[in-house]
Amino acid sequence: MFVRSPSSSRLQATLTLVPVAFVVLSVYVGGVLWAAGISFTRSSMLPNYRFAGLTQYINLFANARWQVSLGNMVLFASIFIPVTLLIGYSMAAMINRGVRGENALRTIYLYPFAMSFIVTGLVWRWLLDPNFGIADVARKLGFENASFDWIVNADMAIFTIIIAAVWHSAGLVMVVLLAGLRGVDDDLWKAIRIEGIPAWKAHLYIIVPSIGTSIATALVLMSLTVVRLFDVVVAMTGGGPGIATDVPAKFIIDHMFERQQVGLASAAATTLLLLVLAVAVPLLILKNHRKGGAR
């Protein structure tokens, strides 16, 4: 409920919002609609407005590189999200038991999130280097035939990117879930203990459902990482070997600026956006519905 406000203050509030509204609407609505419009034209190097129907979309989905990109994103999401969630939750659950040095551990776990994806990619590229990386450590430890060449192996390279991304995000998910666990009523833990419920059952059936909001937040954060996946690929594999680790975001940027196929890139961008909206909008509605209007 809003408090009665005099028209002068309401006018001031409106005036404050006008510039922000102008920028937000022109970029987030106008810009996106314009880009969607471009995807229906024959634009190549520069946008032009000759209508081309669905040609760009037909070309897009016939494009092998786009197919690989999209497939990689799906593969990435279907491994990265559950693995990070599981690791993050386990870490949060262990820390929540009350351990010594909690602050130090938390600081160590979260620091990767403060590093850029470019740095993350470069470090892991070095760590997974087939000649001098971890494989070399194994060899020097006596496993003379040890080899670990995923990063240059077209079939396995995408998994090295998943490893780097999990390292980057696990601490973040841990912190978000820990905040949720800390919100669980202490009496609930006491009740669980008195009833003698085994730990895994208590977590699965009682605790996880009661921290739904935190899990949703973690899922949203990880989904954003998935759709924005770009820097780490550029730094780690450059999309290679060949196009083996290409992702939609990289496909879009490359076609927009290097290959100068603006129409095709816009079609890809629009497709990606529709995918995101299909996931995000129901989530948002669900969340706001649960909260009930703020005021």
Next chain:
Amino acid sequence: MNPANAPARRNALAAPLSRVLVYLLLIVIAIVALLPLYVMIVTAFKSMEEIRSGTLLSLPRAFGFEHWWKAWNSACTGLRCEGLKVGFVNSFLITVPSVVLAIAAGAVTGYALSFWRVRFANVLFTVMLIGGFFPYQVLIYPLVRITSTVGLFNSLAGVIFVHVVFALPVVTLLFRNYFASIPIDLFKAARVDGAGYWRFFFSILLPMSVPMIAVAGILQVTFIWNDYIVGLVFGGINYAPMTVQLNNIVHSTYGEREYNVEMAATLLTSIIPLLVYFTSGRWFVRGVASGAVKG
């Protein structure tokens, strides 16, 4: 956290064994989390000869600083060979104004949206909320057109503008949620005392919001410093931030790769966010935990 609550969370019988296991796991995870940072540091001090002969994990036999100097001063970032120092200055020039502007705009927008009944405010907020989910790649081309239309493309102001536009949804959400948690009675009391629109904001709200400003500031410094794609597209050659130059150093060298210079450059690029993180980790955690990065 109240330590007195901790014992309630433990299962008394299973305590000894499971506690050892928990600590063991937590320590292993901490080692894995720290490994890349450790390898980065030791590699940056080793000579190329040692890198080739020694192992990844060993401490450097001699500490060499010349690779650091090269990374900073003379490594080639494309055509120019002036090292990362140019990028450092650029990142600084980009980050500081972007963060200040994003927070100022986000705080004022959050305020106007929380306490004042403005027509279409909900529409604006919903657009921002959904816009926060957009993959950057969708907005980049429209933003290129917008910035080049007003002559900001490839300029410092252009990069800052794009950062503020991207940061606005998150920062606004952060402040709006914070303001929404303030009891409405406080607003009523100020109204009875006669405080108007700006007076309430500056005399009462802003002093209360210091923690929120710190949280938003730290998160945004980290995000914007670590950004790659905005700097890559909008900075041009003159305003390429550190991340872009770092990636260029690593990926544009011909001939033998200098891993030590690469790692020194990577570390140099991470220094600011790591410094921010390790000196103000508490706020960082708080920001993440409060769902600050929900955007």
Next chain:
Amino acid sequence: MTGVHLRNLGIRYGQVEVLKGIDLDIPASEFIVLLGPSGCGKSTLLNAIAGLQDVAEGQILIGGHDMTNVEPKNRGIAMVFQSYALYPRMSVRGNLSFGLKVAKIAKPEIEKRVANVAKMLQIEPLLDRKPAELSGGQRQRVAIGRAVVRDAGVFLFDEPLSNLDAQLRSDLRVEIKRLHQRLKSTMVYVTHDQIEAMTLADRIVVMKDRIIQQQGPPDEIYNRPANTFVARFVGSPAMNFLDGAIGGGHAIIDRQAIPIAAAISAPLSDSRPVIVGIRPEDMTIHTDDSGSGLAVEIDVVEPMGPEKLVWCKQGDIGLSVKAPSSISVMPGDRVRLRLAEEKLHIFDKETGKRI
């Protein structure tokens, strides 16, 4: 002195009518309490008087001036809130003087007024502390001080004691009453706590479902409730109700005739179905088997110190009786209740209104 008058006040949220046709006259210097359960519209009414709530129709007069569309700061009112609503980053002194600074009052004058109020409310040692460093009771004292310092003709209290524990609540209640005796300002006080209402009010306005149910001095509200809602809401434990009918100047309850005082029974016509109300303290328990009174079974006995609260069952109906602590009854005992005939409240069975 400043009276408050509401004329045919109507308030809407969008299309929803929240309050309609409210008329209320609050003479200058009166302490009036708006009492009712949550959602009854009492806080909305208070916010309307404060100017924090848009008014759809009608008029608000304060001190004889039409204030319907005047800004809160210009209405000559001060307000105290349930959550204290102290400005968190300002010291107590800053909290007290903020409104005066906004009103551009001269500094020496502000200092004088703050000093006076601080002395009156005994918060002088707290002046340089931040709200976070104060206890709940101290905070509310400061919040009251912030209202007093405005030198307003009308004080508005929005459930000011609800966040405090029992002991502090009664202490501050006395403090507020003393404040009224001293300042002689008009006070409008919103609460859902009937004890606060009874102890503080010159006049109580009982509200339910956005309608004023009854207004009058506390003893009138208590002794002559206008309907079953008011009867049940005021008094603890609540008034007991029994279904019955009128017959020959008696109330027939469960085939037993209960005598009614002539003054009460006079307007009643025979065989009219009614609800008979009786307060717990207006019944006595009799263990002898003389036959007169309502036959009940003892359910639960709660010793309260000076008295015992005895819960009885009469069929499916539970009745509470206040009995002297010397009484010795056990659960399961069958006893008889005698109802004080002049203390019976007779309500219409259909409308619940007092007859």
